[in-house]
Amino acid sequence: MNFTIKNVLISTDDGYTTTDVQVVDGKIAAIAPHLDIVGTAVNGEHKLLLPGFVNAHTHSSEKWQRGIIPPLPLELWLAHLYDFAPLDTEKVYLSALGTAVETLLSGGTSVVDHLVLIPGEELETITAAVRAYREIGIRAFIAPLIQDESLTAGIPSGENERNHEPYFRSTAETLALIEEAVRQFHRPDAGVSILVAPTGIQLCSDALFTGCIELSDRYNLCRHSHLLETKAQEKLAQEKYGCSAVEHLKRLGYLGDRTSLAHCVWLNELDIEILAETQSTVVHNPLSNLRLGSGIAPILKYRQAQVNVTFGCDGASSNDSQDLLEAIKIGSILHNTTERDYQYWITPRQATEMAALGGAKGLNMADKIGSLTIGKQADLVLYDLTSLSLLPRTDPIGLLVLGRPTNAVDSVWVNGKQIVANGQVTTINVDELRQELFQRSQWNTQRQSPTVAEIEAHYRAVMGL
Incomplete structure (x- = not known):
């Protein structure tokens, strides 16, 4: 080492x-x-050295549905996803490996996996992801995705009284499950951390959030969640709480400097002040926000308010890619259209700092990773500046962020251990992974989701469509 x-x-x-x-x-x-x-x-x-980036929000197991879910807003997209979601733990293992490979080869050395759990095999699901991330050597922050309310509860009721099926697992059982996952798998010094990660206000009770706060405080865990990804969630928060979701989470005590929040598209000025005051981190997922029509998060407003912002790819069927450099590029230049004053636009250097140090801050790791600083752990990426996609020579970081780099990552080290050399992952056999992903899947273009058919009329009515 x-x-x-x-x-x-x-x-x-x-x-x-x-x-x-x-x-x-x-x-x-x-x-x-x-x-x-x-x-x-x-x-x-002829190489550029940067600190490793953080893929600060993804769902690895969605890989099995990449490219096939039709254009739908999040609430209907989720219904489609879950209708065809049955997985086995070997698929969870393979998709985690694939997510890690794509992250590493696009400059990431850490991944936050908001891991979808197989019902009845929750700990086995986490075991499979942990196995994959340990084998490949990426720094993994596994955030088991939990909820205690059924899917239809995530859609505003509007003027209708609606009853929802009870969730199959109680709040207490869910919290006990996460505590057991912490006992079994939380090994930060070995490169695997467990986060508490209720999916969001749309499918979680206050009891689940407060239980997660208690676990987070007891075991010094970071917190993760989706937050106000869609207009529907903004409406739902008003129905449930009579205030914004951000105000409600502040009252519960969920926000803080160990809390990272994915999306944050539909926030108001007071919400932004609260995020700044609580030192919470926003994880910008520009590609899935565009793919699902969720909206454009006000990232420049967050930055002006001194809110920490970093980038995520989001799941491989809401973005359909785990190319972190692509997310950084789109997540930077997209906002040139939302702010006329170009002095606020995100520069390539600022983007790389957001992706590295910003990601580290959101995981309470800024003293350990995220910059080329003596004493920090060696999570490093070496880029080949003779790569055709980085030529001719101008500004190396400008080329990396604003271009479309391909085969540009030469070497990657995590905690000083080399896991990519000469552009190839060295810790696993990627050719075998490709063959497994190919053999365990099939071409498929036509699928009809029964749950989408069941709930679409109500969704359209309540959203005024």
Whole structure:
């Protein structure tokens, strides 16, 4: 785990410099020109070194439905997803591996997996994901997706009185399940952390949120959730609480500097002030927000209010990709259309800092990862600046963020262990993974969701369509 990268390009406050980076016992030990070689020598010539990015929100097991769910808003899209969702634990394992590979080869060294659990096999589901992430070596933050209300409860009632089927697992049983997952799998020093992760206000009771707060405080866990992804959720919050979802979560005590919140599309000015005050993190998922028609999150307003913002790919059937560089690019330039004053637009350098240090802050890891800083753990990505997609030579970070880099990642280290070399993942056999994903799936273009047919009329009525 000791190595020295020689003559590598790193960014500085006012440009770039060529230097050496020394890693000892998995941590950055020195950054300076002409360092003695400690351990293995790595040739950094014509390469750019950046801290690893965080894929701060995804759902790995959705990989099995990528590319097939039709254009639908989230509430109907979810119904379609769950009608065809039956998985086995081997598929969970393979999709976690695939998510990790795509994340690593697009600059990510950490992944937050809001993991969908197989009913009746919840701990087995988590076991499968943990197995995959440990094998490949990516830093994994597993956030078992939990709820205690049924799917139809996530749609506003409007003027109709509606009864919902009770959820199959009680709140107490769900909280006990998460506590057992913490006992079995929460090993931050070994690269696997468990988060408390109620899916969101739309499908979770206050009792579930407060139970998660208690677990989070007792075990020092980070918190994760979806928040106000759609207009329907904004309406639902008013029905349930008579105030915004953000105000309600603040009253419950769920927000804080260990809390990351995916999407955050439909927030008002007071909501933004609350996020800034509580030091909560927003995870921007621009591609799924566009794919599902959810809206454009007011990211520039968050940044102006000093809210920490980072990026996520979201699940592989609401984005249909786990290309983190693509999410960073779209998540940056999309907002040039929402703000006339270009001085607020996100620069490529700001985008990479959001993706690395911003992601680390949301996971309470800013003192350990997220920047090229002596003493931090060596979660590093080396980019090949001779890659055709990064030529001709101009601004390396500009090319990386604003271009469409392909095959640009040369090497990746997590906690000082190399897991990508010469553009190839070294810890697993990716060809075998490709064959498994191919053999366990089939071409499929036509599917009719019975649940969408059942709830669509009400959804359209309550949304004024």
